[in-house]
Amino acid sequence: MYIIAGMNDMKTLPKDPVILLSFINTQLRDFYPSLEELCRDYRVDIHNITGILKSIDYQYNRDLNQFK
Numbered sequence: 001m002y003i004i005a006g007m008n009d010m011k012t013l014p015k016d017p018v019i020l021l022s023f024i025n026t027q028l029r030d031f032y033p034s035l036e037e038l039c040r041d042y043r044v045d046i047h048n049i050t051g052i053l054k055s056i057d058y059q060y061n062r063d064l065n066q067f068k
Contacts (some may be wrong), residue, residue, distance in 0.1 A: 002004045013042060017056045024049065035060050 014020045024038065031037040039046040050060055058067040 005017075013044065017052050020049075021053055021056065021058055021067055024053070029066050034062075034065065 014023050024035075027038055028035065032041070035046060035049070039049060053059070053067050060066075061068050
């Protein structure tokens with residue numbers, strides 16, 4: 001299933017952290033200039049996303065606009 005930027009809500013985000021990582025990085029690469037804008041559009045708490053991805057040892061790199 002593909003998600004169209006701008007028509008999103010919390011239910012559309014993957015639950016599995018590894019799939020979430022791939023999804024978020026793809027969205028950041030293709031549609032969003034920042035994690036803040038992605039979280040605002042999806043109506044999710046940025047701390048929730050960063051916490052989930054930190055649990056699998058990934059952190060947001062603002063300069064690259066991706067989780068590494």
